Amino acid sequence: MRRTREDWTEIALRALAEGGLQAVAVEPLAARAGATKGSVYHHFPNRDALLKATVERWEREHTERVIELVESEKTPQDKLRTLFATVLGRQRNGSVEMALQANAENEVIAPVLKRVTERRLGYLTKLFEQLGFDHEHAKKRALIAFSLYLGQAQMYVTLPGLVEPVLDEAVQVLTRR
Amino acid sequence: MRRTREDWTEIALRALAEGGLQAVAVEPLAARAGATKGSVYHHFPNRDALLKATVERWEREHTERVIELVESEKTPQDKLRTLFATVLGRQRNGSVEMALQANAENEVIAPVLKRVTERRLGYLTKLFEQLGFDHEHAKKRALIAFSLYLGQAQMYVTLPGLVEPVLDEAVQVLTRR
């Protein structure tokens, strides 16, 4: 079977979601794909290059897309709620995110995470401005909201089943002036 | 130089803070201590046993102690603020915490993290009850507060310098009814 660069990043993305950064290893990936690492090393110079392509693909596919989805809601409150509800759905989406957060100091992952985070914070700030906050307060609320999201996502891992019932209360707390 | 079991967990704790879970490896640890792994394997049957002793030591030393410190404050608001300010100080304390959170699914770490989290959530719930919330709402607030803490701690890693100025606002938002 012939494989492309995108096939490998797709496989790596799945591995990243299921097994974390450690699972993005050339030989296990190849075995999983029914190939050998000869193929991987043909498309990528080394493991870091594969990882870089993988996380950058994730960045392209799962950052703007979420914002677009959220923007389909009408009120800022609904947008905020949809934002939380969406990204906290514990599919591949959130798993990849957590894998990246868990390895935030990795030199390949760090710049991607920085860009994505800043993009999100910018969007959240705009949302809170639409809710009537001045710029300074909106920025703080955005930071609080994003931190809350990160924490919730983390708790899905350690103590699942405790997060969902708190969603409405969280949005309420965040939007109150 | 003679070494005890506690010497090794001390060294492992430092390694955990500075290099994450990966750094808690027998041979590097021994080299770092100016010894060989013969010593480590004399005190522990294997790497997981060392890790277990290490995280359980952290659990003993850094869970109750924080609560005790926080309890020295007078008002629940001050307690909450001190709690955030303390645990978010990015010394060894927070680094170990993040290393554990980043490896929450590790079979040695998971149970410790679960116990610590439940203990903290319980304490936070009590705090919010003291603030006048009924039990159900206090539980939700506790969850929100703890998630916020986790997220803030994570952001110290990815985008430091953005967290501190938001502390007061966060406490304010959390305690408002």
Added chain:
DNA sequence: CTCCTTCCATACGGCACCGTATGTTGGCGA
């Protein structure tokens, strides 16, 4: 059909870490 490039398999050496087996030492009890 042939040639050439792309794609991949095989085989190899290397590194880092785990765990075991066994030798060595230094201090303490009798």
Added chain:
DNA sequence: TCGCCAACATACGGTGCCGTATGGAAGGAG
């Protein structure tokens, strides 16, 4: 002072992963 045992050091084999070297197959261009 002798012997013993805890506390190591040393040496070894094993595993999983990285990266390289090289040969072979498959498919389009001519």
